[in-house]
Amino acid sequence: MLYREAGQFKSTYAEDQQIFPLRQDRIAIAVLLAFAVFVLPLVGDQYWLSAIVTPFLIFSLAALGLNILTGYAGQLSLGTAAFMAVGAFMAYNAVLRVPGMPILGAFAIGGLCAAAVGVVFGLPSLRIKGFYLAVATLACQFFVLWAINRIGWLSNHSSSGVITAQSIRIFGYELASPAEKYLLTLGIVAVMALAAKNLMRSETGRAFMAVRDMDVAASVVGIPIMRTKLLAFAISSFYCGVAGALYAYTYLGTVEPEAFTLDLSFRVLFMIIIGGVGSILGAFLGAAFITVFPIFLNRSSEWLAALFGIDISHAAVSNIELIIFGGLIIFFLIVEPYGLARLWQIAKEKLRLWPFPH
Amino acid sequence: MDIAFFIEVLLGGLLAGVMYSLVALGFVLIYKASGVFNFAQGSMVFFAALTFVSLLERGWMLWLALAVTLAVMIVLGVAIERVVLRPLVNQPPITLFMATIGLTFVLEGLSQLIWGSQPHGLELGIPDVPMEWLSQKWNVNVSQFDLFAAFVAGLLVAALAVFFQKTRIGRALRAVADDHQAALAVGIPLQHIWSIVWAVAGFVALVAGLMWGVRNGVQYALTFVALKALPVLLIGGFESIPGAILGGLIIGATEKVAEVYLGPMVGGGIESWFAYVVALLFLLVRPEGLFGEKRIDRV
Numbered sequence: 001m002l003y004r005e006a007g008q009f010k011s012t013y014a015e016d017q018q019i020f021p022l023r024q025d026r027i028a029i030a031v032l033l034a035f036a037v038f039v040l041p042l043v044g045d046q047y048w049l050s051a052i053v054t055p056f057l058i059f060s061l062a063a064l065g066l067n068i069l070t071g072y073a074g075q076l077s078l079g080t081a082a083f084m085a086v087g088a089f090m091a092y093n094a095v096l097r098v099p100g101m102p103i104l105g106a107f108a109i110g111g112l113c114a115a116a117v118g119v120v121f122g123l124p125s126l127r128i129k130g131f132y133l134a135v136a137t138l139a140c141q142f143f144v145l146w147a148i149n150r151i152g153w154l155s156n157h158s159s160s161g162v163i164t165a166q167s168i169r170i171f172g173y174e175l176a177s178p179a180e181k182y183l184l185t186l187g188i189v190a191v192m193a194l195a196a197k198n199l200m201r202s203e204t205g206r207a208f209m210a211v212r213d214m215d216v217a218a219s220v221v222g223i224p225i226m227r228t229k230l231l232a233f234a235i236s237s238f239y240c241g242v243a244g245a246l247y248a249y250t251y252l253g254t255v256e257p258e259a260f261t262l263d264l265s266f267r268v269l270f271m272i273i274i275g276g277v278g279s280i281l282g283a284f285l286g287a288a289f290i291t292v293f294p295i296f297l298n299r300s301s302e303w304l305a306a307l308f309g310i311d312i313s314h315a316a317v318s319n320i321e322l323i324i325f326g327g328l329i330i331f332f333l334i335v336e337p338y339g340l341a342r343l344w345q346i347a348k349e350k351l352r353l354w355p356f357p358h
Numbered sequence: 359m360d361i362a363f364f365i366e367v368l369l370g371g372l373l374a375g376v377m378y379s380l381v382a383l384g385f386v387l388i389y390k391a392s393g394v395f396n397f398a399q400g401s402m403v404f405f406a407a408l409t410f411v412s413l414l415e416r417g418w419m420l421w422l423a424l425a426v427t428l429a430v431m432i433v434l435g436v437a438i439e440r441v442v443l444r445p446l447v448n449q450p451p452i453t454l455f456m457a458t459i460g461l462t463f464v465l466e467g468l469s470q471l472i473w474g475s476q477p478h479g480l481e482l483g484i485p486d487v488p489m490e491w492l493s494q495k496w497n498v499n500v501s502q503f504d505l506f507a508a509f510v511a512g513l514l515v516a517a518l519a520v521f522f523q524k525t526r527i528g529r530a531l532r533a534v535a536d537d538h539q540a541a542l543a544v545g546i547p548l549q550h551i552w553s554i555v556w557a558v559a560g561f562v563a564l565v566a567g568l569m570w571g572v573r574n575g576v577q578y579a580l581t582f583v584a585l586k587a588l589p590v591l592l593i594g595g596f597e598s599i600p601g602a603i604l605g606g607l608i609i610g611a612t613e614k615v616a617e618v619y620l621g622p623m624v625g626g627g628i629e630s631w632f633a634y635v636v637a638l639l640f641l642l643v644r645p646e647g648l649f650g651e652k653r654i655d656r657v
Contacts, residue, residue, distance in 0.1 A: 076452055124638055127645055131395040131455050135588045136641070139634030146630050262585075266459065273456060315475055322467030329460030333453055334445040 003351045019197055036186055041179035050178035050251070056291040057182075057189045058246045063271040063283035064196050065239025070269075071278035072200055073232035074212025075125050079137035080240050080268040082144035085260035086114040087241025088248035089154050092163045096156060103168050107188070107245045114241025115234040117144065122233030126226055141262055148257040155257075162256045165249045181250040188246065192239060197280045199235070208232050209278075240268075270325060274332055276341025285340040294321050367618050368611055373504035375610020376511045377573065380566035381587035382594065382602040383514065384559045389596045390535040391555040393451060394443065397458040400584020401465035402560060406431055407567030407576045411480050412473040424564075431560030439553040466581060477577035480568070507569045514565055515603060518558075527554060535597070589637035595647025604648060609633045 003024050010016040020026045044053065066080050091110030095101050121140035125133050148154050148161055155161040168175040168184065175181055199205050207228045210218035219225050248255045267290055275286020297320065301312045312320075336342055350357075381403055388396040409430055413423035442457055522528040533541040534551045542548055570580055586609070594605025613636075617629050640647075 076455070124641060128641055130452055132592065132641065132645070134455070135592055135634070136638055138585065138588065139631060139638055142631035142634060146627060150624070150627065266463075269456070269459070316471060319467040319471040319475075322463045323471065326460040326463030326465075326467065329463070330442055330457050333449075333457045333460070334442075337449075337453065 041183060046178050049182045054182050054185050054251050056287055057185045058243050058251055059271060059287040059291055060284045061189050061192060062240050062243035062268045063287045064193060065236045065243060066268050067272045067283045069232050069236035071272055072205060073208040075232060076134045077137040078134050078265050079140035081260040081264035082141045083114040083118055083237040083240035084244030084247060085144055085148060086117050087111055087244030088255055089148055091245035095166045103170060107242050110245040111238040111241035115238040118233040118237025119230050122230050125229050141265060145257050162254060164254045168249055185246055185250045193280060270329055273329055274339055276339030279341035282339050282341035297321055367614050371611035371614025372607050373508055374614060375606040376508045377569055378586050378590045378609055379603045379606025380511050380569055381584050382590040382606055384562040385587060385591055386599055386602045387559045388555055391531050392552050394454045397455060398461040398465055399563060400581045401462045402563035403567040403584050404580040405465050405469040406564040407571040408469045408473050411478040411571060411576045427564055428561060431564050432557040435556030435560040436553040439556050443552060444549060477575050479575050480571035503572060515599060531555060586633055589633040592637035593640050593647055595649040598649035601647055601649035612636050
């Protein structure tokens, strides 16, 4: 009843093309953002902000990056964690070695370095595709971790490659509390999500989708395949790199190369499969699911222990988590290949007609 | 350069490559018959080895444990076909690939949930020691167990070859691999065939799991070893059993030689990625692998 476009007339192209054409959507997103900016830092305690919401935002950004590459441009990548590692370690080096480096500049440098690595390992995509490409990105994953472990310069010659992120200063003001770090993360993620959304609606994004759907046809209509694919790798890796830098600076603080194993790549891949391949919203939904679900599982095992005296060990819980994640992936691929984002879409369609569906 | 040492390194690499081939064989079988790139093969290896070793540790007899594990793997293969593959028929290969990634997690979680996650040692009665007469005569150290593994791999390939060439089911498998629709048209039940292929892949996984279990112990790291089978496939081609063997040999040998002669120059530990880079360079020259089917497929 409330959620429908009746009475909202579009009189210009700009209005017709806007991201949220429905007034209700605009209000909802504004309320959501206002809540995230003003209310959450006040009501959220330290645990919530630093252990749930901040990693959720960071993973959303990484999933967004992977979704640009896999969902929009159709190039499967298993090297997400490697790109994140490059971002984290290069941002660290940028702050460390360039005096007076602004932190946002360092994040950008981390992202750009990740983009460069992404382009190099994206080169095979010009010859191969599908799982051949997935294996090629695996090479990237192992090579980058090895390089970070072996090249002492990257981690400032610390033992076993551990880096401790420097304090975050913006115009001399130090962001130290979880709420401040959360706000910084939120700002970056919001801006980059908006940029991604717009990019995917532009000529570039449409070129990505054309290459994904049928590359021969895309090249026939004049889309430069090579440039498009490499651009997809570059943009995607940039997003992952910035996510990696945030992972080090606003979430973990101290990172070792082992934080960026293949497991992390899979996690991000699961986020986009569960959230929705080829959807910006899907990246957020998937990240929320994958971040919150293990916590929920841990809690529920505690409740089970408290209520019924069923004691489930930690190892068992993490194994059950693996099984459920894997099972969910298969379930979503079979039942709803476009993930939670598609479910949301269906819900919206239903809502438009509710309560008189005929 | 010391020739004896070089030969030792090369032989060690070749024999290690055979171990990779054992894992790669499972991939090839499934890819040939159903076009599915089964990422879960590594976790199947782990699952099989862990089941076997856990049964042994509970005091079961060797043959009984082997038979039961084999039965479990066959049931698993059939179950996978029924639950995962059948609903995903006609989906793009990349979807199936991602489904097998999900399957990997299910299998890893399941095996550790049932049997626990502590590492196990495995002993099959063949000691992993250098052969004495070789070391004395030519000063070349080659492990007895490596030779045994190579022998097993040879036996396995021979058995598979006979199975594919001479039996009715094997011929049906080859027909399905060639052309799904034509196979269906002459009355080959596709779904049975897939169950059988997954069961055979489970058997191969069991053999690979036993060999790797003796070498490194049965532990979670086995699943990473299995990833090494991927460059082997890239080099050998996804559809070829001889390719899997030859690719394994190439990867094993180059990896070992590079580690020994190139490794010290860059700080060692290059085994973790060198195989992939070799495979990538190879791909640039020959995208279909050594024996893969040549497809006209513009990228």
